[in-house]
Each structure stands twice: as structure tokens, then as C-alpha cells.
Amino acid sequence: MAKWLVKTEPSECSIDDFAKAENQIIPWDGVRNYQARNFLKEMSEGDEVFVYHSSCRHIGIAGIVRVVKSSYPDPTQFRADSPYHDPKSTRENPRWQAVDMAFVRKLERLIPLDGIKSMQGLEGLPLIRRGNRLSVMPVTEEQWRIILASA
Template identity: 70%
Template sequence: MAKWLVKTEPSECGIDDFARAPQTPIRWDGVRNYQARNFLKAMAEGDEVLVYHASCKDIGIAGVVRVARTAYTDPTQFDQESPYFDAKSPPDNPRWQAVDMLFERKLARLISLDRLKTLPGLENLPLVQRGSRLSVMPVGEEEWRIILGERQ
């Protein structure tokens, strides 16, 4: 199984949203970057995903979710009321994908970006590289182990 990291603003959808309804899948939509979209398309049911809170007071990894439904057409691209509406996405060949995810666990404490940048073995993780803005990215097995080893 592959491992992933997704960035989110907790005011829109954070680990606490997953925790409130742990048996209810939440649609991960609104991704509007082709490389991030391709990573969504590569996700398989059961893959584990780190939830990274961004654009907030406490930035960092907050918990773990898992993929409950693999990539399907993101309906927000066709919704003119949605901030993720894409007038150039044709219904017969949609550009954007979504996946459904389920709550696994909230970390005992947030692992901050500053802390992640100091951990040996994470130098190649796109999250800690200058200028990386991807909202969805793969995480290697060793990187996963290093990151979750920090939650104690």
C-alpha cells in the first residue's frame, strides 16, 4: 500500500472533521493542480494518508486517514456555485478527480513543519523543500516511519 500526504486548511476540512464522523467517508475534492490530481488518481483503497494542516495558526501533520474510495470525477468542477468550478472542464472528459477518505487517528500532538524540516531522512520529502506547493504528494515508507515516530 502506498502512503500519501494531503494539505488542507482545517477551517475547510481538517482532522477534527474526520474525527467527528469516523465511519463516514469525506470527499477530498477541489484539487486543481495536474500533478496533485495525478497523485489522487494513483491512490488505492486502503492507502494511508497524513493530514497536514496549512494556512492556519498551528501548521503541521495532525492525523491519519485512509482512502475509502478511489478516484472519481470531482463534481465541484461542474458546480457553478462552487469555488472549485472549472468552466473549461468538459463533462464528457472531466479534468479533475476526487477521492473519499475515512478517519484513522488524530495524533497526540501536531508535528510542526519546523520540526519536520529538522528530521534526518525527510530532505527529499516535497513538503519540506523550498517552493513546494503541492497539496497531494507521495510519502515513502521510510519517511512515513520517521514522521510517525515523532508523534510520541
């Protein structure tokens, strides 16, 4: 199983939202970056995912979710009333993907970005590379282990 990290603004979708959602499952849709979309395509059922809260007062990794439905065409791209509508996308040739993820657990404490940056062995983590703004990114098994050891 692969490991991932997704960034979200807690006002949009937080680890607490996963915990409270019906069946604790939330579709991860609305991603409109091609590289992040390609990572969504690689996600498989059973993959574990860190939920990283960004653009908020307390920035950092807040919890873990699991992919419960692999990549499928993001339905928001077809809805004209959606802020994620893409008029160039068609049902025959969809441009954007989504996955469904389910709550696993909230971490006992938020792992802040500064703490992540200072951990040995995380130098290659895309999250801390300068200029990386991806909302979906891979995490190696070793990086996952290092981060969880600090939780």
C-alpha cells in the same frame, strides 16, 4: 499500500472534521493543480494519508486518514455554484479528480513543520522542498516511519 500527505487549512477541512463526519468519510475534492490531480489519480483504496494543517496558527501533521474510494471525477467541477467549478471540464472529459477518505486517528500531538524539517532522513520529502506548494504529495514508507516515530 502507498502513503501520502494532503495539506489543508483547518478552517476548510481538519482532522477533527474527519472525526466528526458522517461515517467519518469526507470527499477530497476541489484540488485544482495538475500534478496534485495526478497524485489523486494514483491513490488507491487502503492507502494511508497524513493530514497536514497549513495556513493556520499551528502548522503541522495532525492525523491520519485512509483512502476508502479511489479516484473519480470531482463533482464540484460541474456545479456552476461551486467555487471549484471548471467550465472547460465536461462529464465526457473531466479534468479534475477526487477521492474519499476516512478518519483513522488524530495524532497525540501535532508534528510541527520545524520538527519535520529537522528530522534525519526526510530531506527528499516534497513538503520540505523549497517552493513546493502541492496540496497532495507522495510519502515513502521510510519517510512515513520516520514521521510516525516522532508522534
